[in-house]
Amino acid sequence: MLFSIGDKAVYPAQGVGIIEAIETQEFSGEKHDFYVMRICDSDMIIMVPTANVAQVGMRCLVAKEQIQEVYDVLEDKEAPIGNISSWSRRQRDYTEKIKSGDLLCVAAVLRELYIISVNKELSYGEKKVMELARRLVIKEMAFAEDVEEDQIGLRVDKVFNR
Numbered sequence: 001m002l003f004s005i006g007d008k009a010v011y012p013a014q015g016v017g018i019i020e021a022i023e024t025q026e027f028s029g030e031k032h033d034f035y036v037m038r039i040c041d042s043d044m045i046i047m048v049p050t051a052n053v054a055q056v057g058m059r060c061l062v063a064k065e066q067i068q069e070v071y072d073v074l075e076d077k078e079a080p081i082g083n084i085s086s087w088s089r090r091q092r093d094y095t096e097k098i099k100s101g102d103l104l105c106v107a108a109v110l111r112e113l114y115i116i117s118v119n120k121e122l123s124y125g126e127k128k129v130m131e132l133a134r135r136l137v138i139k140e141m142a143f144a145e146d147v148e149e150d151q152i153g154l155r156v157d158k159v160f161n162r
Helices: 050-056 064-075 087-100 103-119 124-145 149-159
Strands: 008-011 015-027 030-039 045-049
Touching: 008 030, 015 045, 015 124, 030 050, 045 050, 064 103, 064 124, 064 149, 087 103, 087 124, 103 124, 124 149
Parallel strands: none
Antiparallel strands: 008 015, 015 030, 030 045
């Protein structure tokens, strides 16, 4: 087993959760082990088959040593913005990155939407994606550094001169 009861883990597009139990359930005569995970942001319960952890992209929190990489991604104002002109295609691209569960990809989505917002008003959908990316980044970094989310939020806002 990768995780134990009480461990924090990240479920793609949902964020940080806590493993509350490991249960065995029977389906079609076969027994399967499941992580019972409560998502911190929404109190949603997710049951993840222990055998499918890699498939669904569930992972450990980002290591403290990798936090600076996240800030580097956020601060990289020279990074090219995707050449996808239509919002629907960009949304698809952003959604894929968020669903990947890779914190650096989620941070790149946040950075890109922030850069776009400097030059034009974001659509409702873009704002929602930006809020989700921001929430996922801040929540995970706060848990990883064991600090309040407000502290991380202020530092992220400072990166974007807000």
